[in-house]
Amino acid sequence: MILVTGGAGFIGSNFVLDWLAQGDEPVVNLDKLTYAGNLANLASVQGDTRHTFVQGDIGDTALVERLLAEHRPRAIVNFAAESHVDRSIQGAEDFIVTNIVGTFRLLEAARAYWAGLPEAERGAFRFLHVSTDEVYGSLAPDAPAFTESHVYEPNSPYSASKAASDHLVRAWHHTHGLPVLTTNCSNNYGPFHFPEKLIPLMIVNALAGKPLPVYGDGQQVRDWLYVKDHCSAIRRVLEAGTLGETYNVGGWNEKANLNIVHTVCDLLDEMAPRAQGGSYREQITHVKDRPGHDRRYAIDARKIERDLGWKPAETFDTGIRKTIAWYLANEAWVRDVQSGGYRDWVAAQYGAQGGNATTAQPAA
Structure with missing residues (x-):
């Protein structure tokens, strides 16, 4: 069996569901259930004896x-990580505690456990750490994409904590x-994405x-990386990655953020037209940019394709259509994650123009 930390969050829950769909190896799922952790993401495996959920902190x-x-x-x-740049700007302490201290304590517990395993089990053990492309900093428009040897230049409290x-x-x-593997991924999107991030917020x-x-x-x-492609990459790295290596996924x-918003609007125009007519593009509002906003990220994923034979199965066109279809089919999930505290945070973050973004429920 494997231990997954943060397995009730967006990427973690997708990984757990995909893992159990791929085979019968059990999962113990440890998640603190902060605001972005949601057991509803795992409703389809409730009662599945292969899945054991434990609420708790990697720092415990x-x-x-x-x-x-x-x-x-x-x-x-x-x-397991605090992962939202905007929240890290408002208050960095949770990011330091979870992403740095929590990872340290998890590593120490893993090291002691690994050292005590019988030789054969010790040789097969792996610690796979899931990270982000944001640790590399910001790219100029014409600069080559991030490779695994790119110098770390984090620019936000979040990315600095992940770099650490x-x-x-x-x-x-x-x-x-300790037999470790690290993956650094680009922006994920797909089912169960908490609606503080760009794509689900726009939908x-x-x-x-x-x-x-x-x-x-x-x-x-x-x-942009479809989350189920990310999950398949992690499975492949866990299966065949070289110890101590980093793989960019x-x-x-x-794509520019505004182009993403236009694409979401155009697909919604097709899949869920506005009752009053016109395009969802009419609702676009530009707000003040956030402090230190990195201009460009780009991942060079040739190493994982060359060494492990992995490449994404989805194009952005296919992945974004699947994502929007999922949100249209899962209004109850959206409604349940929109707590009063979350609405208050959106109001504080985006101000009067965008602040009441989620106070009303999605239309049927």
């Missing part, structure tokens, strides 16, 4: 040690011999008849 050493001793996983896949966690993972391999706000807040001129460029889909 006693709990992690107990889970390792009791379940004896052959691998740990670490998704990456360095800890690397150090525990080189100093202690939810559009359907609610609220403004679609776009930072600055909307020309910030990101590489991208979708080969560089």
